[in-house]
Amino acid sequence: MVVMLNGYVETLMMTLSQYFFVVLTAPLYSGILAKLKAMIESRRGPSIFQPYRDIWKFLRKETLIPRGSGFIFRYGPYVIFGIYSLIALIVPILVPVPIFFTASADFLGGAILFSLAAFIKIASSLESGSNFMSLGAVRTASFIFLSEGTLITVFFAVSLITKTNNPYVTNNFLSANPFQSLTLEHIFATLAFFMLFFYETGKLPLESPGLAELGMIEEGMNYEYSGRLLAINKWSGHMKQYILGSILLNVFLFPWFLQSSFPYFLLDIPIMFLKWMLLIVIVAVIETTLAKMRLFRILDYLATAFTFSILFLAFGVLLG
Amino acid sequence: MHIFPYLIIAAPIIACAFYKWEIRAAGIAAGVADVILSVMIYFQSPFHGVFYVDFTSWIFLVMVSSIYLASTIYSLNYMKDIQVRGISEKTYYALLNLFSASMFFTLLMNNYGFMWVGIEATTICSALLIIGEKSDVSLEAAWRYIILVSAGVAFAFISIILIYYQFHTLNVYDIIHTNPAGGLLERIIVAIALIGFGTKTGVFPVHTWLPDAHSEAPAPVSAMFSGVLLPVALYVLYRIYQIDPFPLLYTWFAVISIAVSSLFLAYQRNYKRMFAYSTMENMNMALLGFAMGGVGVIGALLLLITHSFAKSGAFFSSGNIMKSTGKKNIDEIGGLWKGMPWTSTSLVFSSMAASGAPPFGVFIGEFFILSALAGQNIIQFSIVIFFVMTAFIGVNYNISSMVFRGSSENSEPGWLMTGTAIACAAISLLIGIFLLGGYVNALV
Amino acid sequence: MNAIENIVFLSAALATVSGFYIQAQEYIRSMVRGQFIQSILIAATIFVLAYAESSIDLVVLGLLVLVLRGYLITELLERRIPGKGSDLREKEIGIASHLLLDLVFIMIGTFIIYSLVFSGINFSIAGNISGGTILVFPLALFFQGLFLIGSRNTTFSQITGYIEEENSLVLFAIFLIPVPLIIEASVFLDVLALVVISSIVVLEKFTHNPLEELRG
Numbered sequence: 001m002v003v004m005l006n007g008y009v010e011t012l013m014m015t016l017s018q019y020f021f022v023v024l025t026a027p028l029y030s031g032i033l034a035k036l037k038a039m040i041e042s043r044r045g046p047s048i049f050q051p052y053r054d055i056w057k058f059l060r061k062e063t064l065i066p067r068g069s070g071f072i073f074r075y076g077p078y079v080i081f082g083i084y085s086l087i088a089l090i091v092p093i094l095v096p097v098p099i100f101f102t103a104s105a106d107f108l109g110g111a112i113l114f115s116l117a118a119f120i121k122i123a124s125s126l127e128s129g130s131n132f133m134s135l136g137a138v139r140t141a142s143f144i145f146l147s148e149g150t151l152i153t154v155f156f157a158v159s160l161i162t163k164t165n166n167p168y169v170t171n172n173f174l175s176a177n178p179f180q181s182l183t184l185e186h187i188f189a190t191l192a193f194f195m196l197f198f199y200e201t202g203k204l205p206l207e208s209p210g211l212a213e214l215g216m217i218e219e220g221m222n223y224e225y226s227g228r229l230l231a232i233n234k235w236s237g238h239m240k241q242y243i244l245g246s247i248l249l250n251v252f253l254f255p256w257f258l259q260s261s262f263p264y265f266l267l268d269i270p271i272m273f274l275k276w277m278l279l280i281v282i283v284a285v286i287e288t289t290l291a292k293m294r295l296f297r298i299l300d301y302l303a304t305a306f307t308f309s310i311l312f313l314a315f316g317v318l319l320g
Numbered sequence: 321m322h323i324f325p326y327l328i329i330a331a332p333i334i335a336c337a338f339y340k341w342e343i344r345a346a347g348i349a350a351g352v353a354d355v356i357l358s359v360m361i362y363f364q365s366p367f368h369g370v371f372y373v374d375f376t377s378w379i380f381l382v383m384v385s386s387i388y389l390a391s392t393i394y395s396l397n398y399m400k401d402i403q404v405r406g407i408s409e410k411t412y413y414a415l416l417n418l419f420s421a422s423m424f425f426t427l428l429m430n431n432y433g434f435m436w437v438g439i440e441a442t443t444i445c446s447a448l449l450i451i452g453e454k455s456d457v458s459l460e461a462a463w464r465y466i467i468l469v470s471a472g473v474a475f476a477f478i479s480i481i482l483i484y485y486q487f488h489t490l491n492v493y494d495i496i497h498t499n500p501a502g503g504l505l506e507r508i509i510v511a512i513a514l515i516g517f518g519t520k521t522g523v524f525p526v527h528t529w530l531p532d533a534h535s536e537a538p539a540p541v542s543a544m545f546s547g548v549l550l551p552v553a554l555y556v557l558y559r560i561y562q563i564d565p566f567p568l569l570y571t572w573f574a575v576i577s578i579a580v581s582s583l584f585l586a587y588q589r590n591y592k593r594m595f596a597y598s599t600m601e602n603m604n605m606a607l608l609g610f611a612m613g614g615v616g617v618i619g620a621l622l623l624l625i626t627h628s629f630a631k632s633g634a635f636f637s638s639g640n641i642m643k644s645t646g647k648k649n650i651d652e653i654g655g656l657w658k659g660m661p662w663t664s665t666s667l668v669f670s671s672m673a674a675s676g677a678p679p680f681g682v683f684i685g686e687f688f689i690l691s692a693l694a695g696q697n698i699i700q701f702s703i704v705i706f707f708v709m710t711a712f713i714g715v716n717y718n719i720s721s722m723v724f725r726g727s728s729e730n731s732e733p734g735w736l737m738t739g740t741a742i743a744c745a746a747i748s749l750l751i752g753i754f755l756l757g758g759y760v761n762a763l764v
Numbered sequence: 765m766n767a768i769e770n771i772v773f774l775s776a777a778l779a780t781v782s783g784f785y786i787q788a789q790e791y792i793r794s795m796v797r798g799q800f801i802q803s804i805l806i807a808a809t810i811f812v813l814a815y816a817e818s819s820i821d822l823v824v825l826g827l828l829v830l831v832l833r834g835y836l837i838t839e840l841l842e843r844r845i846p847g848k849g850s851d852l853r854e855k856e857i858g859i860a861s862h863l864l865l866d867l868v869f870i871m872i873g874t875f876i877i878y879s880l881v882f883s884g885i886n887f888s889i890a891g892n893i894s895g896g897t898i899l900v901f902p903l904a905l906f907f908q909g910l911f912l913i914g915s916r917n918t919t920f921s922q923i924t925g926y927i928e929e930e931n932s933l934v935l936f937a938i939f940l941i942p943v944p945l946i947i948e949a950s951v952f953l954d955v956l957a958l959v960v961i962s963s964i965v966v967l968e969k970f971t972h973n974p975l976e977e978l979r980g
Contacts, residue, residue, distance in 0.1 A: 300860045306863075437951060463969065466958070471929060477951070
């Protein structure tokens with residue numbers, strides 16, 4: 001009984017630490033990335049805590065709701081935040097062993113939750129009746145069929161390698177068999193997911209940060225939000241970036257070094273942080289070297305990612 | 321050591337050496353030499369070594385060399401006063417010679433790999449011949465010919481690789497005469513070859529280049545294409561088919577192609593295009609014969625040799641009409657018999673021969689093939705009978721309307737061109753009469 | 765999987781990917797260069813196999829690919845690009861739709877051929893490669909060549925598609941069974957001659973569209 005309770009407490013601690021780690025540190029990585037980019041461009045740049053300050057500032061400001069918008073507009077951001085919180089509990093983004101809520105969905109379920117969040121965001125932004133928001137919504141909707149398709153096929157590809165759709169098993173398998181990660185499906189799925197990561201988080205060759213109407217996609221859908229709702233939306237965006245980036249690191253690119261036994265799992269926090277530094281350096285180098293694509297080129301970009309993911313998925317099936 | 325095959329291949333190439341000097345005369349000399357040599361090679365056959373010659377390939381050799389000679393002679397006048405040339409007159413003759421040499425090479429080699437190389441070489445040599453008379457349309461036709469045929473023939477190389485994988489040799493004689501057990505791999509080889517080489521033979525889904533190239537090429541080149549190039553591709557297909565006969569697939573493809581070509585033929589307004597579809601119908605009839613085996617093969621050979629003369633005659637006559645009227649469409653032409661009695665005669669005779677009217681050899685060939693087919697598959701038999709009659713009516717109705725309906729002022733384009741056309745039509749008639757005169761009994 | 769096999773699989777896969785690269789190009793010069801990259805990849809594959817099997821024939825074959833496909837054909841095509849060359853392109857190409865259609869086409873083609881033909885026969889592959897599964901790559905490349913010919917209407921892209929097909933045949937042959945060198949060399953010369961002939965047509969006619977006279 002004591003042992004069982006002990007296990008229960010351990011899992012509870014793991015769950016809590018993973019959840020709060022994700023929610024609390026997610027904005028930090030955006031700050032570090034912005035600072036690093038500024039340093040590369042020999043600017044001083046904002047503090048690495050700027051995203052927290054932004055969120056704090058928005059939280060204190062008045063919230064304006066456009067006339068005629070309904071409850072989806074008001075409550076959508078909370079639902080989206082909740083969805084990302086759930087995803088944060090079902091994929092191995094800090095602790096490499098199952099925790100509470102992990103059993104609620106598999107890889108495919110995670111991908112579908114991402115789609116759900118995107119859908120709610122489009123629906124809530126269409127409610128506002130603003131032209132800029134519908135611009136962002138339309139753009140998102142016209143790209144999403146490729147990006148979500150890629151996300152799902154990429155998850156299929158890793159599932160095929162390990163013959164399971166449990167992300168934790170995949171992570172364990174890959175970190176135990178480093179050379180197995182050299183199959184063609186894995187290499188090209190990694191490439192596709194890497195390309196997708198850039199699109200989903202609005203990185204430079206696809207979308208430049210800020211409110212420039214010509215190129216905005218995701219940002220456009222925050223146009224009419226203000227105050228608390230905007231803060232929640234921003235926070236969700238940071239969480240999404242953290243979740244996708246950690247999946248990229250832990251399942252595709254760099255699955256090693258995670259600790260799973262009880263007291264040592266706290267070491268995962270600095271380990272994940274270091275891994276993220278690696279990813280941030282790569283992203284910063286790419287963002288500072290590439291120019292922004294024209295808007296309708298994004299479709300070509302996403303089609304390329306989709307092609308990579310599905311081609312080698314199918315070859316993987318054929319090659320048996 | 322057999323010297324004849326080397327000479328047959330070498331003669332047209334040597335003729336190219338006279339490029340600067342008298343390439344037209346050299347071409348004719350090479351043609352005459354090739355006709356004599358390919359007739360003579362009969363007395364040495366069958367033999368195999370570097371080359372493989374038996375009765376079947378002998379028939380093809382005679383066909384190629386005679387049509388080569390006829391086309392060269394016909395070109396003398398036809399190519400002389402063309403206004404807009406794609407290639408110079410000398411280059412035209414040089415390419416014509418190389419084109420024939422590559423066909424001889426394909427027919428003679430005892431190696432599937434070199435056969436493939438030969439077929440590809442025929443594409444290379446003949447592609448520019450299509451733009452002998454340059455226009456936007458002929459350039460487009462030449463390009464379609466190049467790209468469609470080479471893409472299709474590239475597919476056939478897979479079957480060559482598979483042959484080598486299975487038998488560890490590419491020697492035609494050895495492979496055919498070992499009688500391999502018909503496994504799945506042999507079936508696949510034969511099926512891939514049907515699509516690959518079928519592109520050049522004019523099998524239905526991959527025939528689309530054929531009417532374009534035939535209608536836009538100069539008349540002597542169309543005659544070479546229709547009379548011998550397609551049969552040469554058919555010969556290669558037959559050699560691969562012999563590895564593991566697979567009648568079910570081949571007969572159905574041939575039957576469907578016959579049906580399709582007859583339907584397309586019926587509504588063509590350009591008479592050269594109509595003849596092109598008639599060629600496609602005949603080639604698939606021959607393919608059907610080869611697929612049946614036995615008496616069907618004899619029928620196919622008869623059909624092919626008669627058809628090559630008849631269709632050359634038809635294209636030469638079309639060239640005469642083009643030369644003196646300048647019109648391409650059936651509807652624009654009428655009353656040829658008044659101004660051009662000789663051309664009309666050769667046109668009527670050769671179109672009847674090509675569509676399988678009774679005393680001609682094509683009729684006898686089709687008779688053999690259909691009698692073999694009737695014993696095996698009555699459904700295919702009835703389809704083929706129906707569409708052969710459609711094609712017969714289609715061709716001859718259009719030709720008779722060109723010749724006899726209305727009247728117009730035309731004149732013969734010169735004795736050499738008319739004479740060649742008449743000679744080809746006459747030879748196809750003679751073959752039929754000769755066969756009916758008793759030789760059939762000896763064959764069967 | 766040993767190291768050689770891994771390298772061969774990877775380079776064959778990259779050759780297939782280079783087919784997509786060519787398909788996605790608008791500029792004629794980039795397409796020709798894509799063909800160059802593809803030939804280099806194939807030559808590299810051949811050299812790796814030649815090293816693994818210590819076969820002189822394969823070395824010669826690799827050199828032939830390098831010189832004839834990599835150098836001569838690229839040079840020939842690049843010189844023929846009309847105008848300034850570097851800025852000539854095919855207009856109004858939907859790259860995304862082309863890529864996706866290409867994907868569907870080669871998937872269906874490869875799947876049909878592979879499941880009909882290659883799953884029924886247990887191919888024994890020479891040398892270091894185990895199992896016939898690697899034949900998927902040349903097959904996919906073949907269908908890519910076909911798709912390139914079908915989907916584009918300039919002479920250059922269609923020639924490139926044809927060369928892609930021939931490249932896939934080279935890969936197919938070296939994976940299954942190396943065809944006698946003399947035949948392979950004649951095939952190379954044929955392809956070269958065909959490219960020369962086509963480049964004569966290129967000068968006269970740059971794009972190819974349906975014509976009223978050539979219908980039916």
